[in-house]
Amino acid sequence: MDRGTDAGTASGGGARNGAVAESVAAGRIPLAVIVVDREGLVSHWSRGARRLFGTPKEEAVGHAAVDLLPVSGALPEDDEITPYGAYAAYDGLGPDLEASLDGRLSYPAAGRARLSVPGRDRADVLWWAYPLVGPGQERLLVLAADADGARRDDADDAGDGDSEENAAVERIAPGFALHTDFPGAQDLARRLPEILPSMSVGESARIVGQVLELGYPVLEFSQNERVPVTPDWGVPRRTERKARRERAARAAASGEPLPPDLEDDGEDLEYAAVRERLEFLNEVSGRIGSSLDLSRTIVEVSKAVVPRFTDVAGTYLREQVVAGEGFPDGVPDTTTMWHRVAVEHTDEPGRWDDVVPVGEAMPFPAHTPFFQCMTTGEPVLVPRISEQMGHMIAAQFEKRDIRPLITGRSMLVVPLKARHVVLGFMILLRHPERVEFNDMDRVTGAELAARAGLVLDNARMYTYQESVAETLQDSMLPHIAPRMSGCDIATRYLPGTLLGRVGGDWFDSVKLPGSRTALVVGDVMGHGLNSAAMMGQLRTAVQTMAGLDLPPAQLLRNLDDLAQRLGEHYLATCLYAVYDPIASELQIANAGHIPPVLVRAEGGRSDLLDLPTGAPIGVGGVPFETVRVRVSPGDRLVMCTDGLVEVRGEDIGVGLATLCESAAHPAASMDDACDTIIRALAETFSKAGRGGRKDDVALLMARLGGIEPEDVATWGLAAEPIEVSRARDVVREQLYEWGLNSLADQADLMVGELVTNAVRHARSRRIELRLVRGDTLLCEVDDDDPTLPTLLSTGPYDEYGRGLRVVSRLAREWGTSRSASGKTVWFEMTLPRR
Template structure:
């Protein structure tokens, strides 16, 4: 036997204990004999070499040999059952496997492997059944030896991209299916050979040789084959195609991921980007999401362009395929598939794009012109995004790296994916619309600008919440009062949305109305508490009710500052106490008694009075500035606020913004309002006061004294009206009041005239008849003064009149 013959035998051998190899030439003459063949049939090599193989089999099978020879030449081999005849004449059933073993010189030879089946009598009875089972089975079946080389396979295995059965013989898995993960599959085979434990249901995903552009999935099972002595002979494995089941599972997994990932926020742009992120690379290599521009403003979808690029994603870093950036107008060419789908509301798919066609979204000034070939895009799906019967935009899916085009299943998956995202986008649109409406309402109810006055330098900063529940009802205000005083107010209405904003607006209006009465802070809060409680009873709102426009449970702090003497009086209703930044930069919190929240009932409100040095800064804030969280305490919140307030800044406005930026994130969980007021004191040259004896004859002296003071201030043009006001107010005090009388003039942005007396009754404006001899005093005062009124103090009352210094009356 030549070295080549031995090499071929070694390459094609079966690792089976009872296998007996022999060689035949092209005519069927025995040319090679082995000891295993001698052991099986009893013939010595000298007895059979040179004789025909027909002499070694029974007469019935000898007649089949010409037919088997033709099948071997056609198929490259044959495997089946034969009846051999031993030297002693006894028949023996054998499994014969015949494969080509040509010489290097081209001479045809056949390698025959015989395995005795004497100990498997059942084979004879079931041979037709077994042959049909393995040959007609739709499941791919193969056997490999202990070297993992194929020794047998059925025809069904060819449907998985495998070579024909004869061509597989002697080859390893990686040689049969290049490109698959042969190492992993062979590792499973080795494990079965080593342990004897079968492996069932091993799944493998890859691209087979028959379909290199399409990902396929198979489930494989491996079982070890042992001889009669328990020694491993090889591995028997089966292959079942589960590609469709695998793709269905992938589609469900993608939809599940979309349900978890898309719509986690109520931001339209973010939702669109989440759709693109989910679809790449699971479904497509490049995805664009274009929405109607009106949606991004929260408006109802209008079936017209322009479309805005709201999101896009690519398997390539930097999205090099994009010709339109996120946030820019996607101006598609007229008649292009995206615009057609937008108009019709129906999806569209193209398996193969024209590589030389220009990308559709390049009809923009300065846009980057590119063909699909330049962008590397070859297959496309365009799916309109619809929700609740309206079209919101279009989503376009492209394939670039994966060579298989989009099929109908891909289109159905894309429609489901975009449909889910469309509901989330429409929810975000509705939320945006409602939130914008609430913000507009709230901003319209907040002061557009704080009025100018001389008592304090003031600034405010407001930052709305940006969580799912929307905005809250935080507010602030500065209200000029009589006597050059100001009221500083900060409050917070519970709840969120338009209802809270409406309640805040009513509460702010009520505070301004009560402030006009010049009541002390504790009385303002008392009246406000009564008003809120009465409204809640009339509306049938209980404590803790949500989603209403009731102000019950609101908090408020009300501060009155007098720039004449620097006195500050304040009271709080369920609201954090103000902080004070002293002129040296240190920060202290006012020890302010906490009254109950408005409308819930409780003890009376109390106020505190303190003197503030000029240049002190009051910081009134809502509790959103004391950011709550894990382990939060009131002391910890105050410490953070103190540290922020202690940081210097070039201006009060910058300081206010810096505090909010330091303590409140860009999107806080609760509204934040901060009002900062730096105190001023009126100088001695701005205030003049005199005691007036209760003698009607001295009213003229009071007029002259006031006129001389106006001359000193350079306000001579106001002398006439001021003398008239002083005359009427002092005369009324002398006639109708008791106790001491005091006259005071204040020159600030306006000219104030105040007359104090010890009486407790307020004068009333009358409209006298032509025949009446008196009662015209306050009527004249009201005509010549810009404003006038009465303010009660513990010792009595003050009647005041205010004249504008910019528009003197003559």
């Protein structure tokens, strides 16, 4: 540092003023910049701090400042340091900065400290501390400098012939002065933001204003001279760097040595600028991509660049990307719709919301810089948005005037690309007061967009896969009727909360002959698209085999064989139950699934059914067993997958006990009962500190209402043509007894057709006719011929084939199914309103 005068001239008034004026430009010294938060932890650690204190940034940020800053007090007196070295802080404050790191500092403080540095005996550190007030938490700004370097620079300027003056230079201390005392305030206001943490223009100006208001940092010498301090560490402005390079080039061309101010001080400033941008990119890369959620990733990208790189960031994505569809095809054109998905800015809240609301979709004309970016896939730099360009851009916003928001600002439009396809773009704007974007910013923005585009594409692909899997799963989950013959059914399906939450849980119900209902719950192990696809295959197989009226154990045996033939390396658990409302009986078989809960209507007791566990589907070679359970009207059967009762780190017994308890709780409806169970399990695991549910859940509850004996009528018929007339008579008589006279004629006709077919095709003399009165009128005809009848195309002269066509026209619903002893043909009729 060069004070620009000597001791002799410093005592004169005019000479002193001239010395001070010359010292304003010469008082630039390297400064370390540290910011300490209210908790006393370092939140910013500049390169100058790394040089001065020897601690890397990654080891300083987030650590206690008192462990890193040797500023616990002034230096003690000794032979080398004069009493002036024990400088008392400005405004009567003590020099103990350590006591001020908890945020209680109300005034600026300054001091000196001794620092041990590897390779040197010691180093003297000068420091200044400023309290920074709002918005947000209070912080402490600390500026520090190497006192040895300041003395050495000044001693060189004083000359070798004046030893007394050299000794005087040793006596130096940090101090403060009002910014009106020196003409260097503007220089400080210009230079200080370059070494502060990257922040918005408003926050930077606010900090500079507080520093100037609290006291201009100065160096005080033993002659009572004061030299204002201007920071000289950081990356100079582009014009300054260019001038330095030109001077260095001229010196090299002439063979002259470099001027002292161009000599390498250990770190080339141009490389420092490049490294600073690389550090910024690495920091941004670490902040984005923490989630595969597309909307969250977009917010992360926007917040990563504001305010450090830009003041406004608007993100636009193509319509296909936002919709979670496949990869967009082709080059965008003027008809391509772009959705505004995020706007981040440092302006006052709400200023951008009405003019450019998030969620709006719009195309961009060919003459805009946005269209140029999206079609070329290259960044577009607009140093300043002129009034003409502002009017051109604002023209597409209809009645909203965007010109006040963009005119005069510097703009950089960067594409968000992946695999050479433009997924979207970001519009970056800087305030008019901030330095405009340059070529290096263009390169930085392109690299930033490339990394963001990759992260967005990963999120997009994951979202697309999730959408496909969810669509597949939703299409395969059945829409179960709330009322089956003799029972009411309620179901719930809840997707998991883990990544890949789509899984293989399913439930189903199948109508069986004899007014029976098959109830199924299964779980393919694993998550994702493959598990959902495997679930669809197994569910289809269960539907098909249930139609064959196989016993539960035999059905699981066949399902296990099928899984082996499919060759998929998947396992699945399955619980298959058949409810007979006439016999009031359940037949259940288990394949490695958690047992169901049976809630008794009498007494409200709930128990886990004791079933043979069996092995999961896909293991192979394991027998299954059918268990018969007597039930009563009003009993409820609860079947679910393990995602409801099991969480990691908790005994499954806790979940099963909660399931039994909550299932027995009275509820106004079946849906309310399902919700009560889910809510109770969630609260249990939450209280245990196990967090939320991670796996998907399938829940099926059936109220077993049964069918009263007086609502069932059964007749045995011989395989004789005369039995057709008898069948019509008994059906008509039974309908009259039930008060269903209006159905008699149509029922008489359809029963005659079914019994006629049974008589014609029965192998033995046993035919059974059954009427069941429930929500509908069900008629079933059983015979021992396994051949299922089908609808035939008949001509005007064909003698046979019209019976089933008549049934299909008159019945509400009809069908055929194989049974263990032959087949069943049935039809249903809607009961008249009462």
